Amino acid sequence: MDWIVPLILTVITASTPLLLSATGELITEKSGVLNLGVEGMMLIGAITGFAVTVSTGSATLGIIAAAIAGMAIALIFAFLTLTLMANQVATGLALTIFGVGFSALVGSGFVGFAIEPLPSLHIPFISDIPVIGPILFGQDFLVYLSIFMVIASGWFLTRTRAGLILKAVGDSHDSAHAIGYNVIRIRYMATLFGGAMSGLAGAYLSLVYTPMWAENMTAGRGWIALALVVFATWRPGRLLAGAYMFGCISVLQLHAQSAGINVPSQFMSMLPYLATVIVLVIISSDVTKIRLNAPACIGKAFRPAQ
């Protein structure tokens, strides 16, 4: 049974970046904005967090900087799509490509640096309880934040007036506008929140997961986060389950390789993405779930009448 605690710990590590960025994207999409630039925002967050941590020696500053960098990129996206009304899909794709290139450019000077990973929580005695201790009380700050944020998002969407307004804007921007809500402003805020969360997810990768900087180190996690939102049918509770399920799959893949299961490693690394596709097909076959929870105005530009 010795292996089970490290296994669960690696699952948590693999799931947290997915959960962070998917929570942000879920809120963004609920407001009716489809930001396909998650991967790009994560990469920018990763390099910013890493560079700031290396330069200042403070991981806290690194994390804050990563969130701000994610927001800055999201702000570009919001300005292009919400103010200038550029196509959201094309802009999002461009944002990802931009993020890949820009992070590689900035990061070229940081390859090979080592940092102290983010410290984990340690409560005397409690964190030392076998099994439960390290899993529940021995994590770093971002893990707790990711769980907190997804629960808070669920609460926000179902229990608060602001959440209701956010959903209303995503459901029918014309109606929301007619009643007198500022659709564009609400969408800006939701998009910025998504950017900050993606920035944090990137920082988690470069400060905790590896911890180092490598070009294109997100390796498609941004896309999985996007798929997760659909997988979860835009519901935070399912998002939490989904993120951890995908975390499990990607970890199992590693363990299967080390356990010497005789399958090509390429096939195993393909698994999480294959699983994404399969799950999306299954989910999409249930039209009810999609209809009831999908923001009806997703990806549509809002042009206020005069």
Add this chain to the structure above:
Amino acid sequence: MTAMTGNTTGAVEQRTGSGPAQLEIRGVTKAFPGCLANDNISFRIEPGEIHALLGENGAGKSTLVKMIYGVMQADAGELLWEGKTVTIASPHDAREMGIGLVFQHFSLFETMTVLENIALAMNDVRDMAVLRQQVIEVEKTYGLPLDPDRHVYTLSVGERQRIEIVRCLLQNPKLLILDEPTSVLTPQEVDKLFETLRRLANEGCAILYISHKLHEVKALCEHATVLRGGKVVATCDPRAETAKSMAEMMIGQKLLAPDRGVRPAPGDVRLAVKNLSLVSDQQFGTDLKNISFEVRGGQILGVAGVAGNGQNELFQALAGETEIHGTPDCITLDKQPVADFGPRRRRRLGAAFVPEERNGHGAVPDMNLAENGFLTAFRRMALSARGLIREVPTRSFADSIIKTFDVRTTGHGAEAGSLSGGNLQKFIVGREIMQDPGVLVISQPTWGVDAGAASAIHQALLDLAAKGTAVLVISQDLDEIYAICDQVVVMAAGKMSAARNMADASIDEIGLLMGGLHDLGANPAPELNGGQNDPA
């Protein structure tokens, strides 16, 4: 009070109320690039008055309403609220002052509950439990039953409108604006709505009622202001006018009632549907249950019914957007089974279709008129050769539609989305009629279309039928069905009543069938209030 009947000089009627008007509009002007939407508009609404605002599409009614509700600001002129000049900067301000608006296209959120929808339109944040209690009270007081926890998508159109009204009433409005409120209601629901409105007016609430259904305006309103081209062109007392005289004030010319001419003797059956049952593939759709009817050449059959009772599914089945495999002969065109054909094969056999939704279904908004004309007519009008578009005939086809159907536009290069609803509808109807179809299926032909365009479309349909085409008109507008159809069937909950000749069908009976109160069999409905036949 003096009512200046049919005053067409543009002067503003001056009434001497006991106090200041609830709302007075003075010289309001609003210009958009290239058009003067409101030109020096003035009128007043007294507390407790039901005031009609009449005008064709594009006459400036919506612009005026948006300014009263704070969605946009006037370029010039002023609004006086209870005698004081006010600036209404936003809908929030408007609600704060006591102005409620029931939107034409409901401003509701489908996937939310009734209560959530109401909460979203409240200025003050209220506790949900308190709000629920208030909603239930208002519903009881005004006889507007609604379950606060139902999701909007499960509600009928009439119930949806109730949400809008309840959410206005919760704010204790002093002025309630209703924009085309009855276009989607059954006659019985309209009566109920009027009861509520009269009661509100008695309690002192001013009501601004915008409609193009003139007999309703006549039944409900005490004063009317008529707009045309952004100007006030007349004020009148609707009770002293006829629907026709008010329509003529709106369009500024004589209104020609559709000329039914000499209706030809019915020819062969051209469109027949036999025992059509269909499970809707839409989440909130209606299943079709054992539908049978036939339309003969030269005949216009009306399908009445409240929206959402299977009309969309029926249209899609007839147009071939839903193909039915296994029982190809449940739909026949000129005796040929076509139920498993797609739209293009059915068009090739001489059928033509005009869907309800103009933008996005009937036409591609971002494409110009010539291209939109090409899309359905390329085969029958030979607009393409060897896979290429023949530019000249395509353009001249669009030009001829524009000319024949009096489509007001800059030309065949105009984007479909830039046309007003009525003009685009004339273009789409024209596009199908010019192809000289053997069978035409048309859904809501004059929905949101102004009186002038509507009468042109009605005339075109009658003329088409006179040439031997079988025409099926799916419409929620009973006036329309009475104006042009030879026979009528009613749809309710996916079932269809037996066909009745127009002359034998009383409006009350049709209304009851629409409400689904009766088994849709051929048995006649009980006599009600002597069965008034003519709605106007």
